[in-house]
Amino acid sequence: MKAISHISSTVVPVKMENIDTDQIIPARFLKATSRDGFGKNLFRDWRFENDDENQPRKDFVLNNPVYRGKILVAGKNFGCGSSREHAAWAIKDFGFDVVVSSFFADIFRNNSLNNFLLPVQVTEAFLQQIFAITEKDPATVVEVDIPSQTISIPSAGLSASFDINAYKKTCLLNGYDDIDYLLSIRKEIEQYETNRR
């Protein structure tokens, strides 16, 4: 995987809570056998009327050219529901590197990290500030820095820290994934199996 370290970008705010993975990518688009191309169906039924790409819903933020960027910002309990990793693939494939929310569903969080899509959990108050500031000025730049574990809005003088475990941080900064690590301790795994018998 391609390492990530610092992201500086405008944001796309989806001001909705409990966004489930069925909304992020509906089940009917899970028939592919490869990981590519899910971005075009991201939020499919919120983006298009009658499942028709020629009928974009004007009131949905992804169809608003004013909002662009590598950072998706959404309400609490983001990514709940189905374990489909296709949701993380779709968000990453669309061009996002970071999702900011006040609360993430567990499986989605793991799936995102495994695809180098960084889930940044902030307080509800900080989240509401991001919504308010970017609604007023969509050109607002948000900075996410993994080494220092901070998210900031320099123009507003706002900054907050976020959690990420040391192991995952090393993975993201160096482009390692869990399989690389697990394969490196295969002997220990085999030893564990022997000891159990």
Next chain:
Amino acid sequence: MKTLFDKIWEKHVVQQIAGGPSVFYIDKHFIHEVTSPQAFQGLEKRGLPVFRPQQVVATADHNVPTLNQHLPIREELSRRQVATLIENCSKNNIELYGLGHPFQGIVHVIGPELGITQPGMTIVCGDSHTSTHGAFGAIAFGIGTSEVEMVLATQCLMQSKPKLMRINVDGMLQNGVGAKDIILYIISQISASGATGYFVEYAGSAIRALSMEARMTICNMSIEMGARGGLIAPDQTTFNYIKGRLFAPHGELFDEKVAEWSQLFTDADATFDKEIFIDAAAIEPMITYGTNPGMGIPVTGHIPALSEVEASERPSFEKALHYMGLQPGAAIKDQKVDYVFIGSCTNSRIEDLRQVAAFVKGKHKADSVEVWVVPGSKQVENQARAEGIDKIFEAAGFQLRQPGCSACLGMNEDKIPAGKYCISTSNRNFEGRQGPNARTLLASPLTAALAAITGKVDDIRNYLEPVVINERWRMENEILVNQ
């Protein structure tokens, strides 16, 4: 002073990484056609074999038709996905119970029914309802495709230990109230995110009194309140269910295992990060009105008024009601329904079908309603036919289909048309879940069966001869256990 979860967890930690997750060993890995192809592709790219193919079991369920399963799948992408699973399993020596196999079915139905799922195990699958298997006192949870690849490659996952919650349900359930109502009630109380970050143990006299299949219904929906999984300590009910099943231990080995499994309980002095107490007698038949499973109310209740909803939640609440075509403050009783779906890994087992059949016997569905009953597995379907349940459904105007996930997620052709109301025994009422713009009301099999007959939401308690149904149900379960 250990919890049930701790006892199983500790036995499966291969290595603890300082400041990070544990390397966690997986005993059983179920795979299906939708979330596995990219994992096999990943292995191929890295030139890796499947590490322990004998610990992997596959089936085709999410994306299969529920009519004419003997014919080639019509839809090209679905056909290719199922073919890819067959190819991947045969290349890697993985046991596959695919279409046409007598063991085929929904992955969370077949694991327990074949005796593969056992107490004390760690079980994963690329499906969030893997929590179902926790009913046996196993640590079972859903994973993403990258994790499927990890388990195929190394039989391990990187896991951080979750926080632990215990939900105690004590007392006697009202007649007509079952496992589905218990779990819908719990989720309505703690919300769709109330258990995120936790693994839940269900305990209490009302849980102990449930059959294994009912316990599976409870654990199944743990994910709908955000929990990674749910589990119930194994007991005599568990051991009776497992005994004699195909892949269960037999003879002396079974007795040895029972002795071992009997140690799997939460010690009296163990503590939880959070504990909740629920009075079983207070639970009424439940139904959802919104677009997440936390939006549940008793069938006799009212949808919250706007003033009862917190300001920050109002946009989502209003969006949900707009989608559902329902009004704030309105009663849900008498809401008309167009479709009834009885199926899914939550409620498609033989007890569910028996319960529905016992209620609809001699009755006929409302003309305005279409009713699909989709059994959880080939074995459930065959058992239903052997008991004459198919005849009862036929006489009632219900369609008994072939096994699969079906209209729970609308991945195959079984979609609810836009704008129509479906009362569904499945687990999710998300927007578009059962088809674009379909409107889902989650409920128990009995409440769904009643809606099939009356064409609207109603209170099952007013239609039951109390003792008769309960006695009959108990007797049938005992017969099943003795077989």
